[in-house]
Amino acid sequence: MAANKITDKVYSVGVQNPDLRVFDIVMATRYGTSYNSYIVKGEEIALIEASHADFGGFYEANIREVTDPAKIKYIILNHTEPDHSGALADLIRLCPDATVLATAVALNYLKNIVNAPFKSRPVKDGEVLDLGGVTLNFTVSPLLHWPDSMFTYCPEEKVLFSCDVFGSHYSSEKVLDKDVENVEGYREAFKGYYDAIFGPFKPFVVAGMAKIAKYPFEIVCPSHGPVLTKDGQLPYVLEKYREWSKTVKNAVKKIPVFYCSAYGCTAKLAEAIAEGVNEVIPDADCKTYNIIENDMAAMRAEINACDACAIGSPTLNSDAVPPVWDLLAGVDAINSRKKPVAVFGSYGWSGEAVPNLIARVSGLKMAVVGEGLKVCFVPTADDLNAAKEYGRQLASAIK
Ligand SMILES: Cc1cc2nc3c(=O)[nH]c(=O)nc-3n(C[C@H](O)[C@H](O)[C@H](O)COP(=O)(O)O)c2cc1C
Ligand SMILES: [Fe+2]
Ligand SMILES: [Fe+2]
CATH class of the missing domain: 3.40.50.360 (Flavodoxin domain)
Structure with a gap:
C-alpha cells in the first residue's frame, strides 16, 4: 500500500482490503474493497474521508508519504458510515489542528460514532472552502445513501469527491481505472455495489446527479474502488447510473x-x-x-x-x-x-x-x-x- 498522486494537488492515501469477502453483513465482495481517502494540497491541507478503523497503521503511513499529519487543517467527511469514519478518532489525535467539516446531520451522527470531543464546523449546501490556490465546493445531497451525505468538488483540479456514489467494491493497488486489469470484474463489482447500496435510493441518485451536473468534473474520486477518469471508466459509470436510476413503470400491472x-x-x-x-x-x-x-x-x-x-x-x-x-x-x-x-x-x-x-x-x-x-x-x-x-x-x- 502506498500513496498515489492523482493530480498536482490531489493524492490518494486510502487503504486496500483485497481479502474482504462480505461487506455490511450481506454484500458479497468477490474482489475485496478499498477504503479510499484523499489529500488536497493548497496552502492549507485538507483530508477527504477518514477510512476504516482496522487499517490505522497503513493509513497513517500513506498520509505521511504526502504530508506531516500535524499540518492537516481540515478533515472533510462526505458521509459518516464507519467504513469512512472509523479512523476518525485516531486521526483527530494525529492531526491536532484539524477541524472536521461535514453536514450538520453528519456532525450529529459523529458525536455518537467518535464518542469524544473534536473540533468541527457544519458546512452548508453551496459553501466554498478556500485552501489557498485551490478551493472545495460542498453540495449537500441527502440519502446517498444515508441522510448525512454530500459531494465535495475541486474546480481547479476538476475532481469530484463522490463518497459512496460511483463506488465499487474492487480492490486494486493500481488506483486509477485505466490500470484496472480485470475490467469485466470491475464492472461486475460496480453493478453489485449500485444494486446493494443505491438501488433503494434511485430518486435520490437522480436528484444528486442533477445537483452535480453543473460541475465539469473530469476525475471522480469515490470512497471505494478505482479513481474514475474521463478517458477511463467515468463515461460508462455515469451512463449506467442514469440508466439504472430511472423509475420503470410496469406496462401491465404486476400482482404476483x-x-x-x-x-x-x-x-x-x-x-x-x-x-x-x-x-x-x-x-x-x-x-x-x-x-x-x-x-x-x-x-x-x-x-x-x-x-x-x-x-x-x-x-x-x-x-x-x-x-x-x-x-x-x-x-x-x-x-x-x-x-x-x-x-x-x-x-x-x-x-x-x-x-x-x-x-x-x-x-x-x-x-x-x-x-x-x-x-x-x-x-x-x-x-x-x-x-x-x-x-x-x-x-x-x-x-
Ligand atoms: C408439521 C405440521 C405442523 C402444524 N402445526 C400447526 C400449528 O402449530 N398450528 C396450526 O394452526 N396448524 C398447524 N398445522 C396444520 C396445518 O396448518 C394445516 O394442515 C393446513 O391446512 C396446511 O395447509 P397446507 O395444505 O397449505 O400446507 C400443522 C401441520 C403440520 C403438517
Ligand atoms: Fe456508506
Ligand atoms: Fe462506503
Missing part, C-alpha cells in the same frame, strides 16, 4: 401471488386469489409462485418490482414457514412502503401464520388489504369464494 403449501390447501387459496385479481384487472400479470419450486433471487426481484402482491403460508408449528420469511427478507423496505399486500393461509388449530406475516409486512410499512384471510384446513366452496373476493379487493387497491 407467492405461497407455500404442504397439503395443497394454501395453494387452492392462492389460485382463487389470482382468479379474483384477474376478474378486476383482466390483463394483470398475476402469476402464482409456489415458493419452494422457484428461484428465490428471481422472486425477490419480482416482489420488489410488483405493483401489489399476495403472500400465503400454512401454519406449521405455530408460525409461517421459513421459505416465506426468506422471501420477505428480500423485500426492499424503502421502496415497498404503502404497496398493497394480501396475506392468506390455511391452518388447523391455532393459525399464527397469517397474523405473524401481517405483523411483518406492517413493519415494512406495506398496506395490508383487509384483515388477512385464514381458512381452517381444507377450503370449502365458500372459502374459495372468499379468497376470490380477497383477490378482487387486492386488485381494487391499485386500480
Whole structure:
C-alpha cells in the first residue's frame, strides 16, 4: 500500500482490503474493497474521508508519504458510515489542528460514532472552502445513501469527491481505472455495489446527479474502488447510473401471488386469489409462485418490482414457514412502503401464520388489504369464494 498522486494537488492515501469477502453483513465482495481517502494540497491541507478503523497503521503511513499529519487543517467527511469514519478518532489525535467539516446531520451522527470531543464546523449546501490556490465546493445531497451525505468538488483540479456514489467494491493497488486489469470484474463489482447500496435510493441518485451536473468534473474520486477518469471508466459509470436510476413503470400491472403449501390447501387459496385479481384487472400479470419450486433471487426481484402482491403460508408449528420469511427478507423496505399486500393461509388449530406475516409486512410499512384471510384446513366452496373476493379487493387497491 502506498500513496498515489492523482493530480498536482490531489493524492490518494486510502487503504486496500483485497481479502474482504462480505461487506455490511450481506454484500458479497468477490474482489475485496478499498477504503479510499484523499489529500488536497493548497496552502492549507485538507483530508477527504477518514477510512476504516482496522487499517490505522497503513493509513497513517500513506498520509505521511504526502504530508506531516500535524499540518492537516481540515478533515472533510462526505458521509459518516464507519467504513469512512472509523479512523476518525485516531486521526483527530494525529492531526491536532484539524477541524472536521461535514453536514450538520453528519456532525450529529459523529458525536455518537467518535464518542469524544473534536473540533468541527457544519458546512452548508453551496459553501466554498478556500485552501489557498485551490478551493472545495460542498453540495449537500441527502440519502446517498444515508441522510448525512454530500459531494465535495475541486474546480481547479476538476475532481469530484463522490463518497459512496460511483463506488465499487474492487480492490486494486493500481488506483486509477485505466490500470484496472480485470475490467469485466470491475464492472461486475460496480453493478453489485449500485444494486446493494443505491438501488433503494434511485430518486435520490437522480436528484444528486442533477445537483452535480453543473460541475465539469473530469476525475471522480469515490470512497471505494478505482479513481474514475474521463478517458477511463467515468463515461460508462455515469451512463449506467442514469440508466439504472430511472423509475420503470410496469406496462401491465404486476400482482404476483407467492405461497407455500404442504397439503395443497394454501395453494387452492392462492389460485382463487389470482382468479379474483384477474376478474378486476383482466390483463394483470398475476402469476402464482409456489415458493419452494422457484428461484428465490428471481422472486425477490419480482416482489420488489410488483405493483401489489399476495403472500400465503400454512401454519406449521405455530408460525409461517421459513421459505416465506426468506422471501420477505428480500423485500426492499424503502421502496415497498404503502404497496398493497394480501396475506392468506390455511391452518388447523391455532393459525399464527397469517397474523405473524401481517405483523411483518406492517413493519415494512406495506398496506395490508383487509384483515388477512385464514381458512381452517381444507377450503370449502365458500372459502374459495372468499379468497376470490380477497383477490378482487387486492386488485381494487391499485386500480
Ligand atoms: C408439521 C405440521 C405442523 C402444524 N402445526 C400447526 C400449528 O402449530 N398450528 C396450526 O394452526 N396448524 C398447524 N398445522 C396444520 C396445518 O396448518 C394445516 O394442515 C393446513 O391446512 C396446511 O395447509 P397446507 O395444505 O397449505 O400446507 C400443522 C401441520 C403440520 C403438517
Ligand atoms: Fe456508506
Ligand atoms: Fe462506503
